[in-house]
Amino acid sequence: MTAVAVEFKNVCKHFPEAEVNAVSHVSLKINQGEFITILGTSGSGKTTLMKMVNRLHDITSGDIFFFGENINSLPVVEYRRKIGYVVQQGGLFPHMTVAENIAVVPHILKWDKEKIDARVDELLEMVGLKKELYKDRYPRQLSGGQQQRIGIARAMASDPAVMLMDEPFGAIDAITRENLQDELLRIQKALHKTILFVTHDISEAFKLGDRVIVMHEGKVQQFDTPDRIMLHPANDFVAKFVSADDVMKKLQVLKVHTIMDGLSIKTSNQLAVAHVDDTLETLLKLFMTSSTQTVLVKDDKDKIVGEVSWHRLSAIAS
Amino acid sequence: MLAFMTYAERYYGKLIGYFLDHFKICMLTMFFSILIAVPISLMLTKHKRLSKGVMAVLGAIYAIPSMALFAMLVPYMGLGTTTAIFVLVLYNQSILVRNTVAGFDSVDKMAVESAVGMGMSPWQVFSKVRLPIALPVILSGIRIAMIATIGSATIAATINAGGIGALLFDGLQTMNFVKMIWGTILAASFALIFNMILEKLEKRALLKARGEYIPRKAKNK
Numbered sequence: 100m101t102a103v104a105v106e107f108k109n110v111c112k113h114f115p116e117a118e119v120n121a122v123s124h125v126s127l128k129i130n131q132g133e134f135i136t137i138l139g140t141s142g143s144g145k146t147t148l149m150k151m152v153n154r155l156h157d158i159t160s161g162d163i164f165f166f167g168e169n170i171n172s173l174p175v176v177e178y179r180r181k182i183g184y185v186v187q188q189g190g191l192f193p194h195m196t197v198a199e200n201i202a203v204v205p206h207i208l209k210w211d212k213e214k215i216d217a218r219v220d221e222l223l224e225m226v227g228l229k230k231e232l233y234k235d236r237y238p239r240q241l242s243g244g245q246q247q248r249i250g251i252a253r254a255m256a257s258d259p260a261v262m263l264m265d266e267p268f269g270a271i272d273a274i275t276r277e278n279l280q281d282e283l284l285r286i287q288k289a290l291h292k293t294i295l296f297v298t299h300d301i302s303e304a305f306k307l308g309d310r311v312i313v314m315h316e317g318k319v320q321q322f323d324t325p326d327r328i329m330l331h332p333a334n335d336f337v338a339k340f341v342s343a344d345d346v347m348k349k350l351q352v353l354k355v356h357t358i359m360d361g362l363s364i365k366t367s368n369q370l371a372v373a374h375v376d377d378t379l380e381t382l383l384k385l386f387m388t389s390s391t392q393t394v395l396v397k398d399d400k401d402k403i404v405g406e407v408s409w410h411r412l413s414a415i416a417s
Numbered sequence: 418m419l420a421f422m423t424y425a426e427r428y429y430g431k432l433i434g435y436f437l438d439h440f441k442i443c444m445l446t447m448f449f450s451i452l453i454a455v456p457i458s459l460m461l462t463k464h465k466r467l468s469k470g471v472m473a474v475l476g477a478i479y480a481i482p483s484m485a486l487f488a489m490l491v492p493y494m495g496l497g498t499t500t501a502i503f504v505l506v507l508y509n510q511s512i513l514v515r516n517t518v519a520g521f522d523s524v525d526k527m528a529v530e531s532a533v534g535m536g537m538s539p540w541q542v543f544s545k546v547r548l549p550i551a552l553p554v555i556l557s558g559i560r561i562a563m564i565a566t567i568g569s570a571t572i573a574a575t576i577n578a579g580g581i582g583a584l585l586f587d588g589l590q591t592m593n594f595v596k597m598i599w600g601t602i603l604a605a606s607f608a609l610i611f612n613m614i615l616e617k618l619e620k621r622a623l624l625k626a627r628g629e630y631i632p633r634k635a636k637n638k
Contacts, residue, residue: 153534155530155533155534176536176537176538177536178536179533179534179535179536180535180536181536182534182536183535184531184534184535186527186530186531186534187527188527189527189531190525190527190528190530190531191528191531192528192531192532192545192546192550193525193528193550193626193627193628194549194550194625194626194627194628195628196628203532203535203537203545204535204536207536207537207541237627237628237629238628239627239628239629240628250531253535254535263534
């Protein structure tokens with residue numbers, strides 16, 4: 100059984116002079132190692148919900164627990180050091196080099212110099228930047244995508260169990276964004292961080308999240324896997340917001356494993372093979388280019404684990 | 418010209434004395450000015466609403482002619498250096514607070530939020546992030562205030578504060594051109610030298626804040 104990393108219990112946030120609660124009666128549990136995306140329009144309360152976790156916003160009523168401990172009972176500054184934090188455009192310190200930026204938290208924690216140096220090198224490699232080239236550069240000498248990579252490396256410096264990310268790829272061009280999303284998924288798979296990731300981009304939320312919190316008017320509208328949100332939206336708002344009745348949207352969001360059947364035919368090399376995590380859109384292309392009635396499905400270890408028939412795929416449209 | 422050199426030769430001890438007195442007044446003034454201006458600025462950065470009112474008051478003080486302010490305060494505070502420094506510190510607040518607030522406002526909100534969110538203590542956020550980024554604009558204010566102080570401090574001689582002003586007024590009263598010229602040269606070169614030094618510091622702080630500073634040892638590589 101996995102531990103609960105973050106738990107909200109009937110949490111409300113009310114800003115002074117606001118008419119309604121920014122966050123209203125939220126109760127939910129986030130398990131350790133889960134990648135959670137928080138999806139909503141601006142003003143939905145998604146960022147407020149996340150910033151209460153590292154106490155950048157104080158809770159008005161209710162409680163938040165961090166691995167079982169009430170966060171209001173912990174010393175705030177020390178508590179924050181256990182949580183990685185990434186903001187839009189990286190929020191890098193312009194007067195510090197890349198290495199100095201990454202070393203901020205280890206430095207505060209008084210690690211010795213060799214340990215910090217080794218950690219900086221390791222993190223730069225992890226986010227795909229050559230240490231010889233980037234270590235001594237300043238943020239202004241980096242592209243937006245590179246700055247965001249450093250932002251992620253900096254947040255991970257002290258190896259926190261939980262990471263909070265506030266629309267980190269919001270201001271980055273589409274191609275770089277795709278790359279950064281893929282890298283983040285790769286890092287999360289390797290390190291099993293618990294991530295809370297705020298975004299207003301539906302595709303991004305569904306691509307990254309193991310589960311997605313859909314927020315609207317301060318309330319959690321639905322908290323479930325992308326597949327179930329798409330196939331069984333909890334209410335009209337969610338259905339409309341994620342365009343659940345749009346076939347193309349479904350194809351883009353749903354993964355092969357949601358409609359996969361067990362193997363019924365003998366494995367044949369002639370058949371096309373898709374990956375369990377491919378989108379149905381990729382699967383559709385495969386059907387169209389291979390002109391078969393059935394596509395095999397493999398897992399991460401290249402093992403054939405199931406099949407999908409054309410009939411099964413076309414049923415999605417109805 | 419000859420009288421001019423002879424005077425320096427004969428009274429160089431006196432000249433140095435005037436200069437050191439002036440230097441002392443200016444340094445004490447700047448020390449207290451900064452000590453007061455920084456907390457006021459930090460408060461105004463946090464509570465924007467107060468800003469307008471406080472800046473208006475500081476601006477009004479700045480608008481009072483220095484002779485008038487000196488004259489007004491002498492009955493209460495007496496003659497001498499303390500009163501002079503008090504007035505000069507008051508004058509500096511307008512310049513220093515305006516620049517210091519602008520400096521702190523120029524710090525990227527996202528950088529500050531990151532600093533807080535990643536677990537820096539309030540002092541660390543100030544000393545490691547806000548101050549180094551705001552420093553060039555703050556230094557620019559300090560430079561302007563310093564130049565103004567060096568000038569205004571000469572007038573403080575009228576209330577017996579001493580300094581280069583004493584030499585100037587002395588020369589003026591006795592129509593001693595040599596004294597006047599020496600006073601002018603001392604005051605002007607004092608201001609020019611400090612302007613240059615502070616400009617250098619300001620430029621260095623600017624390069625650092627922007628992430629463009631290259632230490633000398635790296636340059637020689």
